[in-house]
Amino acid sequence: MIQQTERLLIVDDQPSANETIKAAIERLGLPIHQAYSHAEAINCISEGYYDFIILDQVLGDGDGLDVLRTLRRQRHENKPFVLIISAKDSEEFIESCFQIGADDYLSKPIRPTLLRLKVKTFLEKRRLRRTFQRNNQSLQRLLVQMEDETRMARFIYDHLRARYxxxxxxxxxxxxxxxxxxxxxxxxxxxxxxxxxxxxxxxxxxxxxxxxxxxxxxxxxxxxxxxxxxxxxxxxxxxxxxxxxxxxxxxxxxxxxxxxxxxxxxxxxxxxxxxxxxxxxxxxxxxxxxxxxxxxxxxxxxxxxxxxxxxxxxxxxxxxxxxxxxxxxxxxxxxxxxxxxxxxxxxxxxxxxxxxxxxxxxxxxxxxxxxxxxxxxxxxxxFQRPETPILIDTRLLEGNALWRYRLCGLALVVEAFLAAADEVLKRWVISLTTQQRAFTVLSELITNAIDHGCLGLDSNLKTDPEGFAHYFEKREQRMAHLSDADWVEVRMNLTSGSLIIEVEDSGSGYLRDSSTLLNLDAVAGRGLALCRQLATELVVTPPGNMTMVSLSLTGSKTDEQALSYS
The missing domain is CATH 3.60.40.10 (PPM-type phosphatase domain)
Incomplete structure (x- = not known):
């Protein structure tokens, strides 16, 4: 996890020098911690992580370079930046500091302006690096998502071709x-x-x-x-x-x-x-x-x-x-x-x-x-023709079929609904196009019902990679606390001309007032917008915990058909 605020540690056994260093960099707005001995410095680096450490070489109870050796033996995702300060300025001494693991050196007496510039330069580089890391992590997540989606799409594509x-x-x-x-x-x-x-x-x-x-x-x-x-x-x-x-x-x-x-x-x-x-x-x-x-x-x-x-x-x-x-x-x-x-x-x-x-x-x-x-x-x-022609049973299309399925508590898994519904849709003799539309609608509505209805999650969280991570973290936490009082029910009714899909949940709904009605896609995610495009009719019943979608068995929706609320 990348930290968002840099922490700085000053190690100098002389209180006046310690305060002078603090005063020089305080205006940069960093959380500053101070240690006044070798033992106190070891305790600080053992108990917490610091991005930038200003370390005096001569300490009353030990050598600052021993603190540096201890620090470099620790494992950190981001190595702390260590600036050694000392009255010694021989070439051999400065070289030994860098060999042990120092990142920079500053001789005494300290020049506050130069010290402040060194810290400021470090902060800019560190923050650029963290921006790069965040972007790289986002890119990696996108690549993984693309690979997953490509793999799934490939499976669906190959499956459909093999089927047809x-x-x-x-x-x-x-x-x-x-x-x-x-x-x-x-x-x-x-x-x-x-x-x-x-x-x-x-x-x-x-x-x-x-x-x-x-x-x-x-x-x-x-x-x-x-x-x-x-x-x-x-x-x-x-x-x-x-x-x-x-x-x-x-x-x-x-x-x-x-x-x-x-x-x-x-x-x-x-x-x-x-x-x-x-x-x-x-x-x-x-x-x-x-x-x-x-x-x-x-x-x-x-x-x-x-x-x-x-x-x-x-x-x-x-x-x-x-x-x-x-x-x-x-x-x-x-x-x-x-x-x-x-x-x-x-x-x-x-x-x-x-x-x-x-x-x-x-x-x-x-x-x-x-x-x-x-x-x-x-x-x-x-070519050899099939011995027995394949016959299609169209009796369902001339009657009426109703299917109802409810899951509660920890059984609330989108895939469980979709697997059950898919079996029913295959048995109901409807076109592949209608099956695909129904599957898409069911996926979106069931996801909305679970996430926004039973779990009370807000799609506005998913505005950036960090928001997505926070959204799914909260989702996992709330999923673990579902009870039998939390439920989602799916109903499908096949008539002579339409497939009616209804999804209802036990939540309190998301239609709070008229402003929510106008901003429905924002609170329910983009799923309803997609369902609206596929359906001949879409009705959200206040307070928003039941949605009905009608799919035509004979054709697609007309331009005049739109979302309605009852």
């Missing part, structure tokens, strides 16, 4: 990320009708930001495929989701296809990606981009035009991201598309990706590519 992607015979793929996260995605899964759906998508940018843009695409694609929607309707819904739920500068270029094994037809849509290819006996048919990337057009300008191809047993389909063909070489030239086409003409489905990667590696003049690179190949004649 089905490995099928005849489909080959490769993704080479530019950074820890890939903004490219390759997905395939079979629908209830036995058709195979596939997608190669490339989100704006790189890394985590691009991966987050991709998340709503995954859920919509998988859910609608499993419900048997046609390709154009799936594309339209993904376009709407990305358009409504992503920032204006975020979009997703993609190639999507649907393969009908009964008719041997391949339907392809290309929005903002390099040409996709159907390769048969060395001859290629291109599927060029005819539409804007997903999330750019909006409902009015959506282009769902697709191309349909009759397939046979000898051909294969290939889609690539622009990271492959827009990679520059040492001469700043893009990878020539003709090289890719020539390699494809010599390939079959099983080795087409390896062949294109060989061309890419020969062109690449650096360890990692400039962009995420993804490739997908589909060979229809190798």
């Amino acid at each position: 992607h089905e490995e099928v015979d005849g489909l080959y793929w490769h993704i080479q990320p530019h950074s820890h996260f890939s903004g490219d995605m390759v997905l395939s899964c079979s629908g209830a009708n036995g058709h195979l759906y596939g997608m190669v998508a490339d989100a704006t940018g790189h890394g985590l930001a691009a991966a987050l843009t991709m998340l709503p695409v995954l859920g919509v694609f998988y859910t609608m495929v499993k419900k048997g929607f046609p390709l154009v309707m799936i594309i339209r819904e993904i376009d709407r989701k990305v358009f409504e739920e992503s920032p204006d500068d975020r979009f997703v270029a993609a190639v999507l296809f649907e393969y009908d094994p009964d008719l041997n037809e391949l339907e392809v849509w290309n929005g903002g990606m390099p040409p996709a290819y159907w390769v048969e006996n060395g001859v290629q048919q291109e599927f060029i981009s005819t539409a804007l990337p997903l999330g750019l057009s909006g409902e009015e300008h959506f282009d769902g035009q697709t191309s349909v191809l009759k397939t046979n047993q000898s051909g294969f389909f290939m889609a690539i991201s622009d990271g492959l063909v827009e990679q520059r070489d040492v001469n700043d030239n893009f990878l020539p598309v003709q090289l890719i086409r020539e390699r494809l003409a010599q390939s079959h489905a099983a080795n087409a990706i390896d062949g294109c990667l060989d061309v890419f590696k020969n062109h690449l003049d650096q360890p990692t590519p400039d962009d995420d690179v993804s490739l997908m190949v589909f060979s229809p004649h190798q």
Whole structure:
């Protein structure tokens, strides 16, 4: 722990000299302690820490340098600064002082101005060092937090991809990320009708930001495929989701296809990606981009035009991201598309990706590519449709379901609520997007209920790293004193069109007066502001210990909907 106020010790056996030194530095406003003997000095440094010690070499009952030796044997996070004062001024004596561990030397008689400047200079350096230490600690905490968040986001991203992607015979793929996260995605899964759906998508940018843009695409694609929607309707819904739920500068270029094994037809849509290819006996048919990337057009300008191809047993389909063909070489030239086409003409489905990667590696003049690179190949004649279509039970959506869960005392853990609620949400047949929104809302509301309701904590503490530390310190202390009288209850009600979430706690609430209503986000943290953005309705019931959020099962909120109080 870094101290905030420097403490200074004066060791001189002559009271008049001791007082003279004190008078010289008193105006600096430091807490000053005085010792008048060798024994008293040893006692002071044994019982407490001093940042700056002015130490007379000659003491009535001992040698000041012995005090310095004792001091240097002690372990301190910040080594005390020791200034030796003495009438001796030989070069050998001064050198011996520094060898023992002195930081500075001042000969007698003491010049008050010079002494004061030395102490002042030390204080400025020490305080700069402490500022650096605080900043470094804050940076380390941020780095740890970023690593934790990245690890969690990576887990969620990989988990979702594993959940929504089905490995099928005849489909080959490769993704080479530019950074820890890939903004490219390759997905395939079979629908209830036995058709195979596939997608190669490339989100704006790189890394985590691009991966987050991709998340709503995954859920919509998988859910609608499993419900048997046609390709154009799936594309339209993904376009709407990305358009409504992503920032204006975020979009997703993609190639999507649907393969009908009964008719041997391949339907392809290309929005903002390099040409996709159907390769048969060395001859290629291109599927060029005819539409804007997903999330750019909006409902009015959506282009769902697709191309349909009759397939046979000898051909294969290939889609690539622009990271492959827009990679520059040492001469700043893009990878020539003709090289890719020539390699494809010599390939079959099983080795087409390896062949294109060989061309890419020969062109690449650096360890990692400039962009995420993804490739997908589909060979229809190798595809085997699922023996039994996956059926979705939608009976819950036609009725009403109510779930109630209460925890008390030391059982009040956010993760316990979320784990229980997550299991219920998975059983209630709702879209992934609604599940994600519900999970976010539950996390924020339950955290508010525990922290502000049961524990009575104030979010205003969390304004800087020290405030955060103080906040969590108080949180740990108060968590240890929770009793069965402290509780949080979560209720979820699934209706035909909405998911209603209510979180209530045993606290006294935070809506004290009208001024609190106007500054709700300040007292409840930023959680309610986030919930407000996700919900079609948010109601906080005075005195503030119950919050209701309504999430639409069919779409997102409108601009006119806002926070209300009842």
